[in-house]
Amino acid sequence: MIATPSTNYEYFTGYNPGRSERLIAVVLPAIGKPVVVCPAFEVERIKQHSALTDARGWEEQENPYKLVRSVVRELKPHGNGVIALEPTTSYGVYVALADQLSGWKFVDGAPVTERLRIVKAPEELALIRRAIEITEAAIAATFAQLAAQVTERDVAQLLSREMQQRGAPGGGLVQFGPSSALPHGGPAGPKLERETVVLIDAGCRVAGYDSDITRTTWFGDSPSAEFRKVFNLVHDAQTAAMQLGRPLYTQCQEMDRAARTVIRDGGYGPCFTHRLGHGLGMDGHEPPYLVEGNETRLEPGMVFTIEPGIYQLGKFGVRIEDDCLMTDTGVEVLSHRVAKL
16 A cells, blocks of 8 residues: 555554655555655654654655655565555556556555544544543633624634643634524624524544534523524434444444434424534544445444534524444443533
């Protein structure tokens, strides 16, 4: 396998040096020790920060792909074979590799990387749990500081500061009133007025692992009857999916169906416009995806979001998103669920 800087590269090496116009790639043989190919002036940085010690440098005037070819031939000296490319590899890198490694078959490396990462180890779960703790505390602190006439950007900046103060980079979407009816918001909405909906979708990163939590609240004295109805229906939909989940039995699509049925039966079916959830780990969105058509069965160690929503354009939206772990006995909610209204 060949991987350029990405979360998969970081998973294999313990460090993500970032992509640039200069090639950095790790070459991982099926048998033997991996080798990093990088600019000569980056060799020491790569060695100091990653778990790998074999880093080969290329000079600025050289073709780096020739060095990759030399490394590949060294690792597999007896003829051509198959090279799996890390799935986010750029097309330009693929073309250059194929030019230097003619005769080799290139395939998508996603089946390998997804299988390696989809079940989290205890060390990974500990980092995700910490990211969740920081995110929940930052969202709560941000809600506590809401004031009339602030903008969505003002509150988003406040949210990021609250995360930084707790030791993790992060941030998220902040949406007021009608803006909350857009699942991913927009560049800026109206200033905050009392008696309106506020939605915050946030996450932070701890040692390479992410959280992703959404909370929807009412800013004012008393939530409207319609907000209470919609909020509680979304909460019920989330509960239905959580209670359904059984390890090695429940398919991802069945979780989506369970939540969607509740919302449809409540009269808001067309207003639930996205999948129920997604995997969570080194990427904020990664397998497994809780969506119709995905027959993957949830296994112990898989981490995913459950985030049903109802979005009424021109009025308001409600999404409740919690981070969950499939255990040997069922779904464990890693975050702290909000109560019904």
